[in-house]
Every structure is written in C-alpha cells, then in structure tokens.
Amino acid sequence: MSNIRISDLKYSYSDKCVFSGLNFTLRKDKTLSIIGPSGSGKTTLLKIINGELPYEGSIIVSDIVVNSDNIDKLRNKIAVVYDINGFVNELVKDELRFSLENLNIDPKEINNRINEIDDFFAIKKIFNKPIEVLSTNDRALVKILSYAIYYPEYLALDDILLYLNERTKILLLNYLNYKNIRLINVTSNIEDTLYTDYTLVLYNGINAIDGKTFDVLKEEKILKRLGLNLPFYLDLSIQLKLYGLINRTYLNKEDLVKRLWK
C-alpha cells in the first residue's frame, strides 16, 4: 500500500534545528506538493524520506520503515530527483536503460518501457543523442524519466518541473498518472500545487498547514505571511470577490472571463 507516514520528525545539524516534531500523513495513492519559504527544510525533508540522513522520530514509506537497514527496499518505493545535472552515461538511450539494467530487468521489458516512453513523449529522435547537447527542457525530461522508468511508487522532484515547458510538464504528469507513480513535488511555483491532491506547507521546523490542496490554498493569510503567493487566477478571483464583482472563486481564465463579462 503506497502511503507515507511521518511521526514526530526531529532533525538538526550543527546547532540549527530544521525539524522540531513534524507530523504528516499522505493517504494512499495521493500526490503531494511541498512548499515553504527558502530554508524551511524542503530539500532536507526529501533527503530524510529518501533515507539519506539520520533522523529522530519515525517515517514509514509504503510499509517500509525508513532507516539505513532498509535502503534497498526503499529504492523501489521512492526516487528523488534533486537537479538536472549529473548523468552517468553519454547517450540518452543508455541513461534510460542504465537503472533498469542494474536492477537486472529482462531486456524485453526494458525495450517495452522505453518504447512506451517514446509513445508518450515522442522523443525517439533524441535517444541517440549525447545528453550534453540537449536543451534544458529535454535534459530535465531525460533526468526525470531515468528515475520514473523503474516505476517507483513515489517520484519526488526537488523544484525540477520549472525546467520543463508547459507541454512537456502536462505530458509528464499524464505519464506518471498512467504508470501509477505518485508525484511528490517540492516547488517554488505555487501554480504547480494545483496539479497535486495534497499540499504540505513547511515553516519553522513544523507543518504550518497541510491538507487537500484546495483547502490549503484557502489559507490565504497564512500563505502570504510566509512570503508565498496564491495561484494567479485564485488570487485574482478572491480579490474580485471582495470588490463584489463575482461571488465565487475560479481557477482558470476561461470561467473567470465568462463570469466577468456575462
């Protein structure tokens, strides 16, 4: 069962307290955004969940207790992408095969997975290219796919979606959804929270707010106090509502314009 349970997480390094008792549960099969001011521990939290740092408290990812003994088992459950550099192979196709070959997966199955990626993203034309010549968008996509291709239950991205153009981003979200890979997206772009079921807002070592994304986004005052903003159309419609121009909030331009010039 894919879920994540964090209980009373404490973590500090060289006198600086990062987490002082974080509790959070991500229900089965749900996707998550993690937001918060810089330095609030977003990247650190990913490292801890991924078993890279010792911590106090308890974290369970899909029935696996996160600790150094369980690292191997944890690898099937969660993969984390921290940046879009640091490739192992020269060519795109080798980079995509690499993790699967290491996991000793049947070559036929490897080809199936790669063909499926081409069906989704139509990127066969870059398979034989050296990674270094790719555009930022393509390089970020190859990096993400090199993790997604071994089908972890959770794929965590540390502010990586911003390297993708809108079209690629939507394709990727569809692909992850189709393969039942749950997205955990650390992001500085509040618009992207709209793509996930739940949102966790970190501040001062604990969760400032968490819950279903739409409920979290209703906490406009707290978010703004933390230096975060709201998705543009939500922000705009909340303020237009205050002026009495509309009587509910909208998340896209189509509905908002239709309502304003009715």
Added chain:
Amino acid sequence: MEIIFNKLTYIENKRSAREIVYLNDVSLVIEQGSIVGFLGDRLDIIGRLLLLLKRPSSGEIRLNNSIIKRSSHVDNVNAIRRNIGFVYSNYNKLFLEVSVLKEISNIMNNYNYKTDNVVKHVVQSLRIVGLDESFLDRDPNELSRVEKKKVELASVISYNPEVLVLDNFDIGLSYREKEYFRKLFLKLKNKYNKTIILISNNAEFLFDIVDDVHLIYKGKLVLSEGKDIFYNSNLYKYVNIPKIIEFTKYVEMNGYDIKKCTDIKELIKELYRNVG
C-alpha cells in the same frame, strides 16, 4: 560600462555529433545602467566570456577600451574581471571557506577591495541580499540552496563591480524573495547605475523590470526588443507566458478591451472600471 557583442559566436565541439552552439553571430549592445534580460539555454556562457574564462569562437566583445576576440591579447584582464560580478547557478558549488565572513572577506581580498572595517562591510553586503549578521559564522556549505545563492550574490556585491551577471537567479526563490530581488535590481540600476544582466528562462521574473530582452534560441538571436516584448506573441513560442499577460490577451481575444497592467492590483482596478 557599455558592452557590445559584435557577431559573437561560441561553439563547442564544432562539426561533430557533440556540437553545441551557445551563441551564433549575435550582435547587440548592453547599455550602462540598464537591466537586460537574456532568455534561453546555456547563456551562462555570457558570464564566462565576459570574465575571459572562455574566448569567443569568432566575433568580438567590446568593453570600455578592451576588445575580446578569439586569440587577441587583452592586457587589463584583472581590471575587467573586477568589474564583472558573475553568479553562476550551481547547487553543488563548494565554498572554500568555513564561514560566510571568511568567504566574503576572502573574495574582497582577491579583488583588492579595501575597507577599514571588513566585518561591517560584509554585514552590509549580506543585508543588501536579505541576510543578516547571524550568517557571519555559518558554514556556507551547510546553508540551504537559496541561502547559498544569496551569499554568492553578497560576495559579488562586496567588491562593487559595475556589471552583475546573474544566471537563473530566480530559481527556487519564494514569491516574496522574487519581489524583493526585482526591487533590489531596480534600485541597483537607478541609484548606483549598475548594469544588470539577468539570464533566465522565466519571463515572469523579468517582466516589468528589464529595459531590454534578448531571446536566444539554438544560439541565434531570435528576438531583441524593449519592454514591449512581453506583449509580442512570438516570445511565447519559446518561454512560458506570465499569468497577467495570459489573462489580458485572453480577454482581448474574447473581444473585450482592457488596459495593459503590470501587477494584480492594477488589473483589479482596471477590471472594476470595465465590468464593475
């Protein structure tokens, strides 16, 4: 200082499968005391060329009295470097010193920046980027990604170069920080006549603060325009559209007329005038 690119070209591994075209025959002028946006991939090369860490494949860069070419001799390299502050976007950067104070004072030393009170000067530099004296004794390698980036900007500001080249500085910043730095860049330009080169892929971050924007695609200068570029639909074949412009354009597309607005408050007033 005014910076001129004249048919500037930089290509790596030319005529091989691994050929990468960074800049191809790019000619433009960056005026002193302006904020200039560069949209595109791999444009950190501009910082490297200005610092003479790399030389052009062909064409030239003119800076004050110096001309940088593929193989010409440039005699005042140190003077040029002292006036170009380059912040490269690299999460894995390793700082050499064990405290922020040492890191920044070391850089001031390298660039021969003299001051009576080093600590005070470092604190001032930190304050400019939104950090405070509590960071002086922190190990820069243990800071968060964004704090590292701010320390790098502070260390560049500490030796007071004329030109700042910032590579994808907006990445990872929260909304409030983005607004803070947008205002800071305007202040550095207006009050101190700095030239600020912002390399980015994010039109939203550049919108409304830049004087000129150059869009480079596959090395070619595709678009080169003033502030109005953000209303040029061609731009959005290459980068994501800022939400406020997306909305205004959509309203226009539906046959309604509203004024171009630069922020949400202005937009709300404009909508109120039109449909209220």
